Amino acid sequence: MQSIQIQQYGGPEVLQRVAVAVPQPASGCVLVKMAYSGINFMDIHTRQGKYAQSRTYPVRLPCTLGMEGSGEVVAVGEGVTTLAVGDRVAWCIVWGSYAQYAVVPAWQAVKVPASLSLEMAAAAVFHGFTAHYLAHDVAQLKPGMTCLVHAASGGIGQLLIQLATRAGAQVFATTSTPDKVRVAEQRGASLAVLYEGGRFVDVIRQATQGRGVDVVFDSIGLVTLRDSFRATRNRGLVINYGNVSGSVRDLDPLELGESGSLFLTRPRLADHLRSAQEIGRRAKDIFAALIDGSLQIHIAARYTLDQVEDAHEALELRQMVGKPILVLE
Ligand SMILES: NC(=O)c1ccc[n+]([C@@H]2O[C@H](COP(=O)([O-])OP(=O)(O)OC[C@H]3O[C@@H](n4cnc5c(N)ncnc54)[C@H](OP(=O)(O)O)[C@@H]3O)[C@@H](O)[C@H]2O)c1
Structure with a gap:
């Protein structure tokens, strides 16, 4: 499969397209055939090495970049009971979404309702969950x-x-x-x-x-x-x-x-997505609001694996209005 990896930290030039074997799902994980990956500023911080010493977000090189996405479950690891082959899922804070397949811990993946597109689900998880915990849990807006x-x-x-x-x-x-x-x-x-x-x-x-x-x-x-x-x-x-x-x-x-x-x-998102229940609660709210139209996400631009460098440059140059998406299907 094709993936975008970094072998060293640095500018957009360290992004490399690499062919690797399709991974196997470990125990408790599922293998997902990727449809879309989100692209976000944290990918840039990761590429620059800002998480090299992080305890919350440990990154080890070489690393397949990307930490949010959506797709279809094509294999399940031992002990997985909540998801099955054929399920449409989305997740965030699991590295490896700039690739054609990704292994995702089952507890971190949520099922995508039939009425929501996989593209919108990929665009919604990382940024949607972040805005959700910031507005409701941290700020407690009223x-x-x-x-x-x-x-x-x-x-x-x-x-x-x-x-x-x-x-x-x-x-x-x-x-x-x-x-x-x-x-x-x-x-x-x-x-x-x-x-x-x-x-x-x-x-x-x-x-x-x-x-x-x-x-x-x-x-x-x-x-x-x-x-x-x-x-x-x-x-x-x-x-x-x-x-x-x-x-x-x-x-x-x-x-x-x-x-x-x-x-x-x-605050950090990882500390506000600590269980399948907490992830499910945020996903339910965000997905429902997208489906009933009370929440809008603007897809800023769509990129292929060969264009990831352009996406990073555009984000760093402040040219992006909304959410950039990597199309993998
Ligand atoms: N703590 C958490 O839980 C959490 C979770 C997710 C993301 N984040 C962080 O949130 C930040 C925003 O992420 P995002 O993906 O949503 O990005 P984004 O807001 O879509 O893009 C960054 C925006 O920041 C503004 N900006 C101001 N100074 C800038 C500079 N020197 N260089 C680049 N942009 C600058 C630009 O908007 P203007 O042109 O309007 O100024 C730019 O469009 C990142 O630092 C990310 O790591 C934190």
Whole structure:
């Protein structure tokens, strides 16, 4: 089978198309004939070596890239009782989805309802589950709350706006271009603005009568985190769930006090998908909302295995609006 591997960490040039044997499903796992893989920024962080020392996301070289996908079960390993050959499934946080076949632990795979396409399921799992736990478990958004979503036109950003709006919160959004501002507004942001080197804070403060928002969702990190503090209300919550611009490494906890006794958290998806029940609960919510049309995912672009390098470059150059997909069937 064909797969995309990295043998060393680095830029898009380290992505290699490699022919390998179709794997066998280990005990407790299923073998899936892949239909689609999602492409996301974490694949870029993985390729760059940012998880080389991670305990939550241990990556060992050589590694078949990609950590989310969908397809059809073609073989089951010993002890698997929840899935059978022919089932349509989707999953995330299992490496190896940039390939024609993948081995997936059965407890991490969810069945895809007949009325949902495998493409949409692949697009929904990683980003959908992330937006779900951030909005509902970490932020615990409720009617009357206010929040700010950075990188609002990105894969998770668009979903966060929609889930927050559905929960009854008022959503403010930031992004980098006027076109992306329009996308954030279309998804439901009541006010979307450009970052403008941190000047968005004044706009957000003004729009909240000087108070600041209850919650900030910050996936950008280094460039925005301290401005996120300034945009947050007294005793509010800053959720730094990504670091696309780099990590803040010089943060003194005193800064949180000086910013208004803020709460800062750096949560991870793996800690919010700890059992088949938890995965199933999030999948049920996200899939149902996609099927009834109350949640929309925009497929930003479709790529083949030969075009993965282009996909990574486009993500890094901030050209992607929505969710990029790798077509494998
Ligand atoms: N903690 C978790 O559980 C969790 C789970 C999933 C993903 N993540 C993290 O969330 C982040 C976003 O992932 P994603 O896949 O949804 O990506 P994405 O938001 O679709 O794409 C990244 C966006 O970030 C913005 N950006 C700002 N500064 C940037 C820079 N220096 N370089 C590149 N982009 C920049 C761009 O939007 P603008 O042009 O609008 O600024 C870009 O479109 C990643 O760090 C990922 O690892 C965390």
